[in-house]
Amino acid sequence: MRLRRSLVALTLTAAVAAAPMTLTSPAFADTALDVATSEQVAPGVRLESFTTRSVSAAAVQGELLTVDLRNPHVSVDLLHPQSVAQANTVSRMANAQGAVAGVNGDFFNNTEAQHPGVAFTDSSDGPEIAGGRALKAAVPNGQRFGPGMPPGVTTQAVLGVGADGVGRLGVASLEGSVRINSTTRPLGGLNQYAIPVGGIGAYTSAWGATSRARSVCGTDTTRGAACSTDVAEVTLRLGRVVAVSGTVGAGAIAPDETVLVGREAGADALRSLTIGQHVAVHYNLSTGTGVPFRSAVGGFPILENGTVVPGQDAKAAAVRTGAGFSADGHEMFLVAVQPAPGVSGGMTTPEVAQLLQQAGAANAVNLDGGGSTTLVAWDPGADAVTVRNRPTDAAGERSVANGIGIFVK
Template structure:
């Protein structure tokens, strides 16, 4: 992949052989911003890159999100509210519900999410995701996360949970998700927000557009006891100390056995597939590069505006990449080209996030009080998104 010339000097870090790029701009201790022009297969493309050095004790990462799973806000607003020096948009999300008239799109993300060490949600079934087709061998449970050891990893997070009551125990099938597996029970907490929970009972594990279930039930549990029941999932904020259980099909039939006043215990946690280190933050998407090699089966034909993350140096260095959406660059990159570009920039592992109109990279110049958007979003303005990756620096 050839890189065109930009005014400036050399980059501090890896770059493709023969590349000429804009000078790196220091945003804060351990954090830089840089842009490149790329000659991709379908035309010229500009990319914007944030590099974060986690070996610097002043640098940390966390999830940017608007305070609720089922909510959205522009990346610049999320970054300024949380005090990030830089950031990009995050996971794919429930953006529309054209197949289910009368059902509200939740705005909630597809994959698992952890913010400041707190689990926010688990993954929807693969067939319920929004976004391009997943590469072979990947799933909605894939995440990029940073452990409490300050190292970034590619991993997977599965939900482990139970509902104990009516003299027995059942597995929990969902946690603050916009879509529940068929026949399951899902738990919703104050982290969900106030959006209707009806969407959770629509579609199937293999068909997002399938009709909503007609067999549903909801149970509200406060301080360990059932306080209310309903046949239709409700809406509105959920108080702290309260869990709402939503069941569909077999899950609904089990929940109907509960009556007001009965004791019920709900437990849930996200379990890493590989890491033994707890995660401080995690965001969903899918891997495109592992151990310096692109994943087999990556799409090499569909070019688009992209957001991606590269990891190197044993998880101690991170780069955030966003493709510009200006008309002269909008041909973008294929997913295969994203993997190659991340590798050329020095990444060993790579992870794809939501793209298109969601792709946004923001950065705050030294001495500035707010971030600015460095790319040109394809829609001409920032799209509100459910989450993102924030880079923070103590100085």
């Protein structure tokens, strides 16, 4: 019996405590899920709190949001700070954007110890799409800050909702070009903290005022490699060159401006430009399916077509955030799990995949975990979200790069 079906008998009003219900599933052969409370956060959005045990028999607590994407009043979008290179807490982002619930999103660049003196950026590893608008693309695989991904998975992997209102896993790959001196070159980056070796990256007003210097550090295979010194930066205003520099700068970018940063061969191409010259820059994030994403966030797949993705780390138990969709993409599941008080550990990513499968998911991803794991929802009668899990970061709720927000008209 799946968790989703077992909750029908619970009273779905506001924070109604129910007698513990013990459930078993083949996914957790010897593990029971005890659902303690259920509440209707908003029409089409339900929140359950539960306890269970991991395969190692460690006690685990969790919160599960179930979202009905068929409800015409319900939508999903990216939670994000004012700029790509900043971070903020999930609760602040949700309240600022008017979400009724949400969780934290992708892994992000939260340390630069390997590059002393380089300005810090909180930008996420993977792509970001908000309201149908491409905010950023993915960093090269070797630059990723998060843990190892299953074989064959890239930083372009995302979970999102399409323009058709259907949730799905997929990729959001950068398709872009820069035309310089009658030569068209591929665009290697969009508002990301690392651009490919020899490439050119574009930065827009969405990036913010944070220094772009980190973008030329590391290589496509080694995050901690030294920063390149063979660099150039060009500022375009309405498609015309207004500045050419041999260093990578900082500062806010105007809405009518685009800053191009190049390294190695990309820097050579930018250095050939002169003031007043026209440069054409085009880009989009392609799904390869013909259905554009209305919203998307980076995360590596842990469950695909009802099967746990092979090659995952089945030993590392930790605090986790996961997200998934039903087989038809019409139901969304957001979960946060952590060890019970006084207990260490948590869940492995395969266990999170199995838990989401019990909830009704056929496809799911792993999101940033540990101190980043945060699940928020409206309190009954309130017009703002509060944190519903127990964040494990020493400072409390951690500032993160992005999140998944649930919105109800």
